[in-house]
Amino acid sequence: MTETTNGLDQTREALLDAAMMHVPFDGWSEASFRAAIADSGVDPALARAACPRGAVDLAVAFHKRGDDEMARRLAQTDMTEMRFRDKVALAVRYRLEAVDDKEVVRRGATLFALPQYAADGSKLVWGTADRIWTVLGDSSDDVNWYTKRASLSAVYGATVLYWLGDESPGNSATSEFLDRRIGGVMRFEKLKSQVRKNPLLKPFTIGPDWLGRQIKPPHARRRDMPGSWAAQAAD
Structure with a gap:
């Protein structure tokens, strides 16, 4: 359970880093979230598991x-x-x-x-x-x-x-x-x-x-x- 939690935390951090360049323009929106997924290379399913609300x-x-x-x-x-x-x-x-x-x-x-x-x-x-x-x-x-x-x-x-x-x-x-x-x-x-x-x-x-x-x-x-x-x- 701890390993899974740590993995999701790391995924969330990677997505957050990638989202920083998009948020000032698109806000904390679905567009920014999708862009973060694309830029970070995180699997979309894993991204949704780490951030259910995007x-x-x-x-x-x-x-x-x-x-x-x-x-x-x-x-x-x-x-x-x-x-x-x-x-x-x-x-x-x-x-x-x-x-x-x-x-x-x-x-x-x-x-x-x-x-x-x-x-x-x-x-x-x-x-x-x-x-x-x-x-x-x-x-x-x-x-x-x-x-x-x-x-x-x-x-x-x-x-x-x-x-x-x-x-x-x-x-x-x-x-x-x-x-x-x-x-x-x-x-x-x-x-x-x-x-x-x-x-x-x-x-x-x-x-x-x-x-x-x-x-x-x-x-x-x-x-x-x-x-x-x-x-x-x-x-």
Whole structure:
């Protein structure tokens, strides 16, 4: 089974490499997929086995390839002296820099805006946020696991859209936009912390805090569920 899976992964990568020159012109379409098959020399039946949905599966593979490149660069970067907000910003910048041609991403944004593929697009953005938090060592095991990824997904999604239209030298305007968005998230997190520590507000936060601790991330419970309730309070 593993050998078969690896073979399909290699086939998908070969098709993806071949599709790169066609996507900017034909999008993530059947035309691009057929051209990739012809250029790569992959057997059409094997190509369909590796990518049952054709170019859509290649678009998904392209996004995940970018996540892998981002994670690789982060692993090679010494972030010991960096503030956490700067680590997050660096991760997003690395993710954007993993793309050589904005038009390929623009075509992907168009594809995943379609109703039938919107869920795929949302899942990919969530996956990127999850990858960033995981690489940066997030150890949350309650509702914060979800809120962190939801916040970063929003920041990442907005930054990508801004970046697609950015024509400033070195995408400097995108970097400034990203810093502002992360700054907003950090201010919100600081406000939440202040509310929890305020003795006058303590009676109003006990219930929500307890409830939040009962919500567990997927890796802490069953993997086939999006989350779960703890059987009992941790304390």
